[in-house]
Amino acid sequence: MANAAYAYLSDQILGPAKPIVCSLDLHAHVTDLMVGQATAFVAYHTHPHVDFYDTGHRAMKLLARTLRGEVRPVMAHRKLRMIAPPEQHNTARPPMAPIMERVLAAEKEPGMLAAAIFPVQPQLDVPNLGWSVVTVADGNPALARARADEIGNLAWGHRREFLLDRTPVRDALRIARATKGGPIVLADSSDGTAGGAEGDSTVLLQALLESPVPGPCLLLITDPDAVTQCVAAGVGAEVSLVVGGKLTLAFFRPTYEPFAKAIIELDAPGPTDSNLGRLPYTRVSRPLFPLDDI
Numbered sequence: 062m063a064n065a066a067y068a069y070l071s072d073q074i075l076g077p078a079k080p081i082v083c084s085l086d087l088h089a090h091v092t093d094l095m096v097g098q099a100t101a102f103v104a105y106h107t108h109p110h111v112d113f114y115d116t117g118h119r120a121m122k123l124l125a126r127t128l129r130g131e132v133r134p135v136m137a138h139r140k141l142r143m144i145a146p147p148e149q150h151n152t153a154r155p156p157m158a159p160i161m162e163r164v165l166a167a168e169k170e171p172g173m174l175a176a177a178i179f180p181v182q183p184q185l186d187v188p189n190l191g192w193s194v195v196t197v198a199d200g201n202p203a204l205a206r207a208r209a210d211e212i213g214n215l216a217w218g219h220r221r222e223f224l225l226d227r228t229p230v231r232d233a234l235r236i237a238r239a240t241k242g243g244p245i246v247l248a249d250s251s252d253g254t255a256g257g258a259e260g261d262s263t264v265l266l267q268a269l270l271e272s273p274v275p276g277p278c279l280l281l282i283t284d285p286d287a288v289t290q291c292v293a294a295g296v297g298a299e300v301s302l303v304v305g306g307k308l309t310l311a312f313f314r315p316t317y318e319p320f321a322k323a324i325i326e327l328d329a330p331g332p333t334d335s336n337l338g339r340l341p342y343t344r345v346s347r348p349l350f351p352l353d354d355i
């Protein structure tokens with residue numbers, strides 16, 4: 062919405078005759094209001110995002126060409142009633158890679174100025190949440206519309222491949238017990254602080270207390286109050302505490318992969334749940350895949 066406000070204010074300040082080219086993160090929640098207020102959108106081609114400079118460069122080049130009267134950008138926007146877990150937005154591997162290849166091919170096509178796909182930040186709870194395809198053609202609305210629909214249909218056709226196969230906590234503990242040797246890493250992405258979670262989920266802790274595993278077990282706990290109480294109690298003292306647990310997902314693989322016997326990604330509830338059907342959305346427009354099986 063910040064982008065919509067920006068486009069609106071720029072339009073009010075600059076006047077409708079001045080071109081506005083926006084460079085966007087591919088997690089942007091694109092709205093018709095934004096598309097209506099701007100001249101063209103240019104977006105990242107990569108997730109994880111590494112093309113900040115290139116995206117800015119492409120946007121400025123397009124703006125300069127527009128100001129010089131060399132091109133006349135026209136945009137088409139196709140909204141898809143789908144969202145997908147952020148882990149699956151990686152543009153370097155399937156199912157996202159072949160869709161991004163099609164976007165890049167469209168951008169290079171004669172008569173086309175830009176093409177973008179926005180898999181959106183799926184944990185937003187806003188009306189009309191969903192993927193967007195935005196295409197920009199040179200004075201040819203039919204071409205922009207055709208490419209937006211084509212790329213949109215391609216993404217929609219792949220929507221089921223974006224669902225993640227996670228292991229329920231109890232099954233993960235069973236697998237851990239049955240695995241000879243160790244260590245075993247249990248990754249709880251639903252409590253990922255890198256994604257905005259508070260890091261206080263006790264789902265795994267509770268499961269371990271109910272169904273202990275043999276041998277030593279390390280569970281990372283982030284709880285300053287508990288630490289303060291422990292320090293106050295002193296070395297060797299026993300205290301009863303209420304604690305929360307977290308395992309940060311973002312960098313766990315490079316850290317643990319070299320020595321872990323197994324890494325099991327948990328299907329556990331939490332604020333950054335990849336099981337999107339379990340999040341308490343109230344404002345998104347329905348039907349929306351995968352909340353609804355459409």
Ligand SMILES: [Zn+2]
Nearest residue numbers: 086087088110
């Ligand atoms: Zn992003």
